[in-house]
Amino acid sequence: MAAEEFSLPLRVYIEDTDAGGIVYYVNYLKFMERARTEFMRAQGFGKDYIFNHDLMFVVRDVAVKYVAPAQLDDELTATVCLVALKGASMRMQQTVQRSGQVLARGDVTIACVDRAGVKPRRIPEQMLERLAPFTE
Structure with a gap:
């Protein structure tokens, strides 16, 4: 089964741009972060x-x-495609697009950590089960 893609529509505001009206490079990471957050929210x-x-x-x-x-x-x-899910981490391939044209492509690995010690911990079983169908 091919991985499912999650999409989040965005608009570029003045705060996202440099003096020339071009999106500042770090803001693509913010767009990708928003898409990952909304992907997780959509899964509960x-x-x-x-x-x-x-x-x-x-x-x-x-x-x-x-x-x-x-x-x-x-x-x-901004898109999210979950491509790998392990015990304490997940890897996502992401894009930021305009009318189907890829403007930026990202490969992001996020790790699960406990809040108190910020040490790696296993992703909860309920989360692993719900996210597993999204991987390739």
């Missing part, structure tokens, strides 16, 4: 679930390839 794992299970997800590794610039007022789509 919003902040209440995360906090009530005394866990956090932190970015362990990220690689981004910038392909083309987005500009002020562009309508964008």
Whole structure:
């Protein structure tokens, strides 16, 4: 089964751009973060679930390839595709697109940690079971 893709529509605001009206490079990471957050929320794992299970997800590794610039007022789509799910981490491939054209491509690994000690911990079984169908 091919991995399912989650999409989040976005708009580029002045705060996202540099003096020339081009999206500042770090903001693509913010767009990807929003898409990951909404993907997890759509699966039933919003902040209440995360906090009530005394866990956090932190970015362990990220690689981004910038392909083309987005500009002020562009309508964008940030995507998430869960490609690997392990006991304490998950890997996602992400894009930021404009009208189907990929502007940035990211490979992000997030790790599950406990809130108190910020030490690695196993992803809760309920979460692993619900997310497993999204992987390739």
